[in-house]
Amino acid sequence: MSVFTSSPAAGGPIIDFAASESSLEIAGLSIAYGEKSALRDLTLRIPRHRVTAFIGPSGCGKSTLLRALNRLHDLNEEVVRRGEVRLEGQDIHAPQVDVAELRRRVGMVFQAPNPFPMSIYDNVAFGLRLQGGMRKRQIDDTVEWALQSAALWEEVKDRLRASAWTLSGGQQQRLVIARTLAVQPEVLLLDEPASALDPISTLKIEELIRNLKSRLSLVLVTHNMQQAARVSDYTAFLQRGELVEYGPTQTLFTNPRLRRTENYITGRMT
């Protein structure tokens, strides 16, 4: 496989990083909900320590793709899957893979903030306690570190025992990010993380995303093209379950190779 792969038919991925630099590899992935096809034969690589954005109109399959990366589809008995997803070269659907461990390595933040009905501290410590084997002191330290990483520590350090549901929406979303960071994932999946937030909170989340890529790989699904342009390094455009165009964000937004992509990002959807 060459460093630059391109699928001539779809004008598909232009990739300027080596295969060894990819965190996740998706190969021929198709997903259907029963009879209804949601993703068709998707192949792309997601780079390590970069932000990759998936954009596309509603129902194009970008959330479906994201949930395929940590096997959240396992819950739904209707879902049919074909193709492979590899995390650091290892097939995540292989029988020896521990799903709980996979989900720890591939963390996920959802559209609506979903803190658990417990204290701020307990929310962040949740994943740590699941793993077990940590002393109280270690948990304390990790909770502080995670909250600092999520830029929330200063706001909540005096009320760690308060219910997480007393926080504002933006704080809740950063708490959820802190909770995910606490278990030190390699990949962070963000499913429209700012779509339910006000502009100020959105900016904070975006800044956080930019800061986090030094530590882990991020995959962002968003409706907001400006957001994708602001925070991502690579952007993939999906339409009707198919990958239309994939490349460095700069290139895709300023010089898209396909008319379909250009129409979408300039808002001339037909």
Add this chain to the structure above:
Amino acid sequence: MRTLWHRRGEGPWPWLAAGSVALSLLMLLALLLLLSVRGLGHFWPDEVALVMPQDGQPFAGVAVREERIPGGEARERLYFTGNHDLDGDRWRWVEVSAIAAIRHPAELVVLERSRWGQFLGRLVAVVGDGERHSGEAAWPALQARLAELDALRDERDRLRDDVVVPLVRRLENSGSLGDAESRAALAAAQARIRELQSAMGGDTLILESVDGRRIAQPLDLVLRAWRPNAMTPPQKLMAWSEGVWRFLSEGPRAANSAGGVWPAIFGTVLMVLLMSLVVTPFGVLAGIYLNEVAHQGPLTRLVRIGVRNLAGVPSIVYGVFGLGVFVYGIGGTLDEWFFSDRLPSPTFGTGGLLWASLTLALLTLPVVIVATEEGLARVPDHQREGALALGATRMEMLTRVVLPMTLPAMLTGMILAVARAAGEVAPLMLVGVAKLAPQVPVDGDFPFLHLERKFMHLGYHIYDAAFHGDDVQAAMPLVFATALLLVLVILVLNLTAIFLRHHLRARHGAPRW
């Protein structure tokens, strides 16, 4: 300004809805008011009237109600006259226009007796120990003697309940004559009881009805005495609270038509608690299985519909089921295996506390299952996914996130189950309730909680007192009071659960789902 009357576009709907709520509340309040007035009013020492009819003898009585005589303008009034031993009746109808005069002499007394019911009339003398107090001295002497009697009675009852009954039961169960020690203890206790009994007897009251007939009344059969016409309102209030307290704390007398309801309160609460203990874990587990574990196919849907429809099965059917399966089936087998030495007298093979609790648990199971399932369904999917995305297994997700959030719903299920079970009477008649079981099923005798014993129940007590007494008229106020008490007991049980639920919700500031 748009007023409430002219909210456009909404039509009559807000008013219909508000009206329905108001009507329901009004009916509920009316019911409670009726129960309170008719029930609690009974304990108020009403004035005793000395009625002089135009023809015939005067009599003393408490006015109960008035009615129009059919086919005329005249009205007649019902008096409660007591004195069953003298008159052969406790009630008297008098035409209002035929009454020449009504007076309320202060010296009229009302005696509460353990035989023949109440006496209304005059106290002539207290005779005993060679002394005779008559005239003005009779009333204070009676009060003093009654206080002594109360103390003696208390000691006797304590001795009987705490010493004699457990000993007798132990001797019975051991099948032989028992060891010498317990026989000696039993004999001593019985001797002491006889002693107390004889200390109580001996005194006599000379009573006179207002038309001049005299009787000699053994004092040990008199429980309370009061002179309502001479009492001030605070004294009446004292007498009222004493009456209420006796009603709550004593056992029934005179075939449930008088006395208190303590064993029934205890039995009801104990039975409901045992039932909750059984039904809650069972129903919650079933709800979790149906909603979280089972494959959501046609079979699960069928089971779910079945469970919901079980809630509509008439309760007497559960009673029959309980009688057949629990009492005769399981109970009979238990008796054969473990209590064969006591056969043919059954131990578990007859209705009892355990079988009644289990039957009611079965009856209320659908309520708990449905409430749990609805609570689980209300936990948002993103909470489950959030837990899974952090590397939780399905079990960890359930126990750490989903179930804590469902706890209030489970308690709601329990509240509904308690409300349903505490008011249920029909199935209990088949599986363990007793007309009279003055011994509560908890005592100091091992194993302390006697699941095989029959018990009294407020609901059944109402039914029994209202329909099976020989003088329903006299028992009626007690029926109302018992009904009020049943409502209050259910209220207290529910408030406890609601308080618990609120506490659980408050812990994490969780919103009300």
